Amino acid sequence: MIEPTSPELQKFYDIFDSVDQTKVSEFKEFLETNAVNFNLFKDGNFIERSFPFDMIPRIIPKAEFDTLEAGIVQRVKALNAFLNDIYTDQKILADGIVPREYVDSAKGFLPSFMGVVPPKAVRTHISGIDLVKDAVSGKWVILEDNLRVPSGVSYPLTIRRAFRHTYPEFFELMKISKIKQYGDELKAAMDYVNTGGINVVLTPGRYNSAYYEHSYLAKITGATLAQGDDLLVENNEVFLRAYNGENLRVGAIYRRLDDDFLDPEEFEPDSLIGVPHLASAYRAGNVAIMNGIGNGVADDKGIYYFVPQMVKYYLGEEPILSNAPTYLPYYEKDRKYVLENIDKLVIKDVAEAGGYGVLFGNRLSPEQRAEIIKMIEDDPRRFIAQEVIEFYDLPCMMEGGIVPRKADLRAYVIYGEEVSVSMGGLTRYAMEEGNYLVNSSQGGGFKDTWVVEL
């Protein structure tokens, strides 16, 4: 079902009717000429690919976004508090709000980092919160919290600039919230936790799917873009190997690689993209790592179930935003429900991300159904089940007209001295009608997101 047209969206259409519509093709040309890519690996091959873009933005009325913003800030504060608690006192476990075994068995929980308190106690420096708008209730629902290496923010930032150049009319005639300050806010967040030294964006390198974003973030923050072998650790301090032979102390690292690859001495020994002994420097408090090491425990799909309780526990507030109705097969009562109603649920493997490991019960063959039931019975902690949310389609310009496509929203949150939500975000849409998987790694496209005040 397509989202009803708001007065704000109607205003967009009215302006669009009056402008030169042939210029829409300029966006595609802009993305190709500037190599604004989200690359894919397919069958072992590296494929450079422009990120498909649809020019009709998702438009969120300002008042609606204000509620979203408050709910997202609340959630990220609670998640940061949870991480600080889990890696120190574990009060939430002692108080029985989150079952201990859920944390202990989470893949992203790293007991070897117990007791480590990062600079300024910030761990969720940059979060990507995925939401959809429920077509039944009309309310926003949280689907996922991405607290490790959320990507995508560079695309709306890049296209917004192109949009302003191609169609200035929209920005002259509509009151659209600005997002340009994201770079300054990110830099301020880096400076806030910096332990003394330069800021670095750590990238796995040019063949990472989001390399465009890594270089973009280095550019807008003025940080040095570095690969693992550009950094070295001596006496628990991190240095950049500058080209002229000098070593420059590094105070904050916005890492764009997962924990597993961050430090071959601590994690995956075969990692060629990490920095040996980086974890030791982090433990010693000599460098801020953004996002914190071990954050994976908080965006585990199983832990997601408990986030509303975290909000109450740590902040003493009622959650402003809701989770999608979720069941944990780990609990006997939930498991019984899941197994009896599997046909109408979405089953998610907690260890997967990027749209992988997601099964729609109503699309399973009898064999697949039997197989997944057995897997749930054998290892209930590995799965969660959610009611299928009939989230809104958005209008997309393709196939020579305007067609409905499922779309979500990734909101970006920066946790520095303050917690701020970017007044826009990345709207991702599925390329095929009826497809619920909107992830970029599944071939989906993107839209800009405009927060508009009439």
Place this chain on the structure above:
Amino acid sequence: MNGAPISVNTAQNLYWFGRYVQRAQTLLVGILESYDYVIDRDFDEGKNFFAKMGIDIEYKNAMDFLKAGVYGSHVGSIESIIKMARENAIATRHLLDERGFATLNKIYNHLMIGHNRAVSPTYLQETIDNFSLILGIFSSELDRTRAYQLIRFGQQVERLDLILRLYGELDMAAADIETINATARQLNRHYRPFNITTSDIPKFLAFLNNVVDRVIQNDTVMSQSQH
């Protein structure tokens, strides 16, 4: 305004970006000049031109020469040089002028879709003009960031390399060596200038690589750490 500190990997990418852009521009001009000879004056001129770079090519006529020069499967083809220039540009795009990056990418995209078509001299001339634009952007006197100095350093080294390969006269290189020394001193305060001490060009070209290593120090960790 020197910008953020530059890592070894990025410095090498910037340096090689400068070299490949300079190489592409010079070879494009050379190919176009040779083409005029191949048509009706000296059929072997195209072969002779590439032979100076140590590359053997074959062609049946002037248009075929253009195709071999642009798309041939050898390291001196325009396609392979532009691919390398673009790879280095992508790796360093955060430090590059957007217009320069987009122009290079446009050249690359155009090249990629032209595989099955004849190469027209007009297209080559347009590409040369676009490269002049790119070189102009990165040679801007107003911009003195380290990144652009590294690109210019690559251009200067490539220019010297090409002068020696194409004209074979070390005497012609004195002014270029002076320029390289000046840029290198700006880039690395530990750099010591060099002079020509041999008349053996291959030996000199090998020596030139050591000069580059003195500016971009890949494996030296020096003691004067800045805290």
